Amino acid sequence: RQEIRQILEEEYTKQGKSYWDSHHEIYLETEIILKREKWQKGILPREFEHNIVFIYARAFLYALDAFDKFLGVLSREENVPEVISELHKKISDIFPDLRGVRNTAQHLEDRSRGLGSGKPPKPLDLKPIDNNFISAPGGVLVLNSLNGSKYGSTMADGHYGEVDVSPESMSHLQEILNNILGSFKWHGSKQHKPSV
Template sequence: MFIVELTYPGTWLDYEDDEWSWEMRKLVQMLENPLTEACLALALFEQQRAKPRDKPDREQWEEDSNRRREIEKELEAELNVDPFDPEDRQELYSSVERELRLEKWESGELPKQYSHRLIFMHAKSFLFAVDRIEKILGAIAEKDGVPDEVVEAKDAFEDIFPDLRGVRNTVAHIEDRGRGLDHRKEDLDLKPVQNRLVNAPGGGALILESLNGNEFGSTMSDGHYGEVEISLENIVKVCECIQNVIDALEWSGPQMHYPR
């Protein structure tokens, strides 16, 4: 796991307005938690991405088949199954499958639907972490008296993730986007999409929570398909933006370092 670092030139901000200094220092240090979460989400995302895809395993298939037969024999007597009654046979089959699944889950094996969603969960954790960073940077840049370098750092961050807000809003309002509605709850005008997963040059494709390599994407409220790249390269750029904000301010006292 790659750990990013920040250096504070001092412990407190050195400005005449104490209230301004206190609020600014609080905002700057608020960036640490979402930066930490973005790093952790990236590590967990890459961990899931590196796992080999499930492939047919003959040994496991044979083991499951044998266990099915054992469970079937146990349940036939318990359920008093009529071997010539289709409904009885179907009930037996369903009971055997459920019993086998329960045994697997109790042994620690995740259901496929659970394991499949893990990488999406980490992708969304990354998305919301960097979204929080963007919002905090925006609040910092809006304060009166901030140096120009702070605004430049905020703008540089937005250049890293140009589709961040649109993708994040779709994830947060999946109930609307999933029905083909924009932020006004009007019908989406779906724009053309062409990538490795979708080829819709004429538009009309609604895409929700898609992973294209390390790009997490969704159709945004304006009908365009947007993506957010989940990568170490982007984490490094984010860290540089935050460090530039820190360095643009006047500090006093002993240096501080992140993480501790």
């Protein structure tokens, strides 16, 4: 940083510009050059490193929601074992806030303006929150938060909801999927999946 600043100060001086008049410009240009050099060497900005975990949490949330929706559709198809409906209900029992948290993640443009659902969206009536992460007796708008392994946000009804993004959640999902596959009568040769 110091070397870059010194080079820039010399350039500005050669152009007849006063250091004091160009101080902010030199500082900004120094930061830009330094950051670009670091980025070219593969050093990620702190903001990117910090947000990676949120990207993975939302990916898990969206995948879980898609699984739930597919299972809901499957449960209404003809000739599908009755246990499928029970397994679909089990997802809402294990992840009661799934749809609400997912909807907030998908509609941040409304929640960030304090709006819930509906057309037109209604103002949020924020509910109290009291957990090991947030204590807000009067309610507070929470978006895109991680409380340990729980991804959470204020849902359209004003309540704070969370979905656990953890190996335990994946284990529940795996059990449900295995029960779904085991409930059908399969024909054909046995196969082992996934591939190598």
